[in-house]
Amino acid sequence: MGSPVSPIVVNLYMEKFEVKAISTFKDTPPLNWFRYVDDTYCKLKQRVADEFFDHINQVDKNIKFTQESSHDNMLPFLDTKTIIEKDGSLQFEVYRKPTHTDQYLAFDSHHPLEHKLAVITMPYVQGVSEKLRRIFQNFNIATNFKPHSTLRHKLVHPKDKPQKGTKANVIYRLKCEEPNCNNTYIGETSRPLKARYQEHCKPKANGYSSAIFNHLEHNQG
Structure with a gap:
């Protein structure tokens, strides 16, 4: 962890792992196997799904996979949602977890201006923020708020206060x-x-x- 070479070594190992896992499976192997870091999009016959899942968990005892099956012909993968149409074609939508807050960038964060202009995030002021949101909604502008006074802001100080006389400039x-x-x-x-x-x-x-x-x-x- 922390070494610049770590992702490269992990990817090299996973490529070796994938070749071994798929080539040694005795039944019908997956039709598709797309991996990004530690997330894999896999398409295979339903009758061998459980068997294949058990198989890849036996290839390396130090690696344990979890699985999520499609529901209602939909499957989330990373930030996309794959939708299987009746004719077999695929449609894709942006996927957001149920816990997603719709808060993207604070305007005082260190990001390019064009990124921050795409999202409006303002400090929350009771009695004022609600009125602003209603006004912006009339123009189809989504407005997100962030807490102005938090326990982290009041209690957490990453650096100790400098001693008197040590300050420069x-x-x-x-x-x-x-x-x-x-x-x-x-x-x-x-x-x-x-x-x-x-x-x-x-x-x-x-x-x-x-x-x-x-x-x-x-x-x-």
Whole structure:
């Protein structure tokens, strides 16, 4: 898992497995065997369906197949639904699982603009979202909503908060703490703030000192 060569090795093995499984079946082999990754579309005689299923599960003890038969002359495969017409011809439709939510892309996600324009997904606001959906329905536009405030958003923080002074690319403000001094200094740095602050507090080797250091020489704040 995780290796770029894994899919190639798995495909090579499955090709070897398929040849062995089909060629060693003693009855009528499948008429069609189309595989994509770990999903296989198989057409075979009904009388040998169970026997063939048991057979392929014996070829390699480490591989166990599951099966799904067609119902009402329909069979889902990946994102398509195959429909067998009365004359034997095949028709295909887009298949969606019963749990499908119709939510595709959030507009603030990292996808090409033309993809996001094809789907409208907006944050859900109670009392407002319902009205927007009714308006869009008048123009045959499907609208999907996503939760705006979730437990994941409130509780899950993938990264720890950085310690004070470790941030870079910041604008900072220093204020003299002497009671009679109201001077402040505002600066910008691309380096960690702590390192930049330390530079302000000591003279440089070339004799040039920052305004902060010159101020500290005469003030204690």
